[in-house]
Amino acid sequence: MTANGTSERKHQAGAFDIRNIIGGLIGVYGVILTLMGLFGDPETEKTGGPNANLWAGLIMLAVGLAFIAWARIRPVVVPEHVDSDDAAS
Numbered sequence: 001m002t003a004n005g006t007s008e009r010k011h012q013a014g015a016f017d018i019r020n021i022i023g024g025l026i027g028v029y030g031v032i033l034t035l036m037g038l039f040g041d042p043e044t045e046k047t048g049g050p051n052a053n054l055w056a057g058l059i060m061l062a063v064g065l066a067f068i069a070w071a072r073i074r075p076v077v078v079p080e081h082v083d084s085d086d087a088a089s
Helices: 018-039 050-075 084-088
Strands: none
Touching: 018 050
């Protein structure tokens, strides 16, 4: 309950948080590149030795998971009510 006697619920952005969307997209591309690195032609002669698809995919998976973890650890809290003065400016 707040000072004026009303109870306010805190809403989180949830699936609409841009960090979830970015993390999901980077994660999907990371899965695709990791699978291509594991099962596709490694083409190591083009990269000078390392399997570029595999390493890029693993890094993208880690970055995607970091974005999703960030969104879960520090969620965006959306106010339930917006004052008319705030909406006009």
